[in-house]
Amino acid sequence: EHRHAKKLTSEQIGTIGDATFDYVIVGGGTAGLTIAARLASVASVAVVEAGGYYEIDYGNASVVPLYSLTKIDVIDPSENFPHRPEIDWELTTVPQVNANKRVIHYAQGKTLGGSSALNTMSYVRSSAAAYQRWVGMVGDDSYKFDNLLPHFRKSVHLTPPNLEKRNAANATPQYDTSVYGNGGPLEVSWNNWVDPTITWLATAMQAIGMSINPKGWSAGDLNGGSWVPSTIDTALATRESAETSFLEYALANTSLQVYPHSTVTKILLNGTSARGVKVETNGTVYELSARKEVIISAGTFHSPQLLMISGIGPKATLDELGIPLVADLPGVGQNLRDPISIGTSHIVNTISGQSIVSNQVTEPKALRQYKEEAAGPYSSAAGWIAYERLTSELRSTLPQSTQEKLAALPVDSPELSFIAGASVLPNGTSQGAMSATICNTFSVGSVSIRSAKISDPPIIDLGWFSDPADADILVAGIKRLRQVWATEPAQNITLGAEVRPGADVGTDAEMLDYIRANAQQIWHPSSTCSMGKKGDRNAVVDSEARVFGVEKLRVMDFSIVPFSIPGHPQATVYMLAEKIADAIKRG
Numbered sequence: 001e002h003r004h005a006k007k008l009t010s011e012q013i014g015t016i017g018d019a020t021f022d023y024v025i026v027g028g029g030t031a032g033l034t035i036a037a038r039l040a041s042v043a044s045v046a047v048v049e050a051g052g053y054y055e056i057d058y059g060n061a062s063v064v065p066l067y068s069l070t071k072i073d074v075i076d077p078s079e080n081f082p083h084r085p086e087i088d089w090e091l092t093t094v095p096q097v098n099a100n101k102r103v104i105h106y107a108q109g110k111t112l113g114g115s116s117a118l119n120t121m122s123y124v125r126s127s128a129a130a131y132q133r134w135v136g137m138v139g140d141d142s143y144k145f146d147n148l149l150p151h152f153r154k155s156v157h158l159t160p161p162n163l164e165k166r167n168a169a170n171a172t173p174q175y176d177t178s179v180y181g182n183g184g185p186l187e188v189s190w191n192n193w194v195d196p197t198i199t200w201l202a203t204a205m206q207a208i209g210m211s212i213n214p215k216g217w218s219a220g221d222l223n224g225g226s227w228v229p230s231t232i233d234t235a236l237a238t239r240e241s242a243e244t245s246f247l248e249y250a251l252a253n254t255s256l257q258v259y260p261h262s263t264v265t266k267i268l269l270n271g272t273s274a275r276g277v278k279v280e281t282n283g284t285v286y287e288l289s290a291r292k293e294v295i296i297s298a299g300t301f302h303s304p305q306l307l308m309i310s311g312i313g314p315k316a317t318l319d320e321l322g323i324p325l326v327a328d329l330p331g332v333g334q335n336l337r338d339p340i341s342i343g344t345s346h347i348v349n350t351i352s353g354q355s356i357v358s359n360q361v362t363e364p365k366a367l368r369q370y371k372e373e374a375a376g377p378y379s380s381a382a383g384w385i386a387y388e389r390l391t392s393e394l395r396s397t398l399p400q401s402t403q404e405k406l407a408a409l410p411v412d413s414p415e416l417s418f419i420a421g422a423s424v425l426p427n428g429t430s431q432g433a434m435s436a437t438i439c440n441t442f443s444v445g446s447v448s449i450r451s452a453k454i455s456d457p458p459i460i461d462l463g464w465f466s467d468p469a470d471a472d473i474l475v476a477g478i479k480r481l482r483q484v485w486a487t488e489p490a491q492n493i494t495l496g497a498e499v500r501p502g503a504d505v506g507t508d509a510e511m512l513d514y515i516r517a518n519a520q521q522i523w524h525p526s527s528t529c530s531m532g533k534k535g536d537r538n539a540v541v542d543s544e545a546r547v548f549g550v551e552k553l554r555v556m557d558f559s560i561v562p563f564s565i566p567g568h569p570q571a572t573v574y575m576l577a578e579k580i581a582d583a584i585k586r587g
């Protein structure tokens, strides 16, 4: 039941053919729909999106919260990933030389809502310390957490957790109501059901010091543990994305024009001034002109691709491909940061959402609960996340060079995050899982192009472990998680020996090997069009997202975040789009 999919009316679909708007937005994803909705309240705006409605193209897999962990098969990172070209860009990386030459499939939403339509829905802002670091990198105090707070608040409508439906006294979310916001289009709340296995793992993390953070994950302090809020419509227990929030809002309140199933193939320029974009819809090619600005919101991999194809990027790359140079910006595509993660798991004696819905006896009740009450296992996505700085004991086991790198980071920003999860094996057995993810990626990757054609996918090198510090920190992460598994609450539920990494992975060297062979992305890549100060090596846009050296052109999506920020991206993406929309309106 595609409860949310609203078809566009004929007046809301852009007419194919040359046309002129005040603003043309490239990409109807998380950032693109947010900024389009805000600008459309004061100007004429077109948003061009390569995909359609995910609710129609991908069905319940992209709508039912539990499925964000299971049925979204496009998140398979292996080379043999299932092909779903209607909602995924099907990007793959070059072999990762420091990760056993693995080729990684990197899912990215190709649909209205972009990656907010495929993500795991966790809504987690970064730390005040990280935003302070951002202030230093761009030389602009407006990036202090306190100054960003109004923009965070503007996007959100908070619904308090439904404790009756959650029915788990030991999983009552603690949070600071004052920081969320209540007037925005984006629903943020907590799941209507709590997974029992995750409750045990959360208790185990608390047992070794990851105590509950009373303010939760939106107040600028990422330390301790918390029941994580989600972008979820709790009344229906369905995914909230940029499409169900900002696009719906804009369609009801503005005359935004949407060009679905349409691909921007090039930015059009008059000298060094953007004048519009070239678009292709079902083989028809036309131009959309922008009286005021073109805004690129095509995501971390496609925004740099589009800039380079249009002559904005590293001169050497453009020269090699015979692309006429418009602006020599060496930083385009050059500062890719991808946080890396490693998992641990045990067989457990507890039930989980997935074990309930995969059992023929218990599934019908779960389905009834979901359909009739918007509750039960199907209504529940992510659960518990803890953030931590390394304990001094574990820090002292790291190589000196890695300790020095960590010492250069802000003192109150976390170094590892731990996510609790649960899954079911084919024989119906429950498995408890905890992963460790680095919060500050030192390794640097890149995005480049193989031709001037948008249909040729970008060349993506995630650069995994190009800086050995990242692998060292993951070794510390495995050790920390083994301490969690050794606590009484975890021991109460585990059966048999560790499944992953397994008893044969004991020494640091064995753990490093294991990490190179098994580490994964958590789909938070950033920084390929970094914000920075003019002339800085990686700087592509200024603090108002304007592309250096090109007039009337901005990039506004997660690619402009200048480093890998702790936390989860989407809260910051929505906030940034609000902030830049305000700047444009003021300007």
Ligand SMILES: Cc1cc2nc3c(=O)[nH]c(=O)nc-3n(C[C@H](O)[C@H](O)[C@H](O)COP(=O)(O)OP(=O)(O)OC[C@H]3O[C@@H](n4cnc5c(N)ncnc54)[C@H](O)[C@@H]3O)c2cc1C
Binding pocket: 026, 027, 028, 029, 030, 031, 032, 048, 049, 050, 051, 075, 107, 108, 109, 110, 111, 112, 113, 114, 115, 116, 118, 119, 120, 121, 122, 123, 124, 262, 263, 264, 265, 297, 298, 299, 300, 302, 306, 454, 522, 523, 524, 525, 556, 557, 558, 559, 568, 569, 570, 571, 573
């Ligand atoms: C599997 C997965 C799980 C995740 N889990 C979480 C999570 O739990 N919490 C969290 O905060 N973040 C999570 N993320 C990350 C988060 O969703 C993204 O960082 C964020 O949505 C990126 O927003 P964006 O606007 O930069 O790009 P996107 O939302 O990806 O938008 C880019 C849009 O541009 C369109 N586009 C690209 N090129 C063109 C073109 N040439 N012409 C027309 N359209 C084009 C794309 O189709 C897409 O719609 C996850 C991501 C994934 C993939």
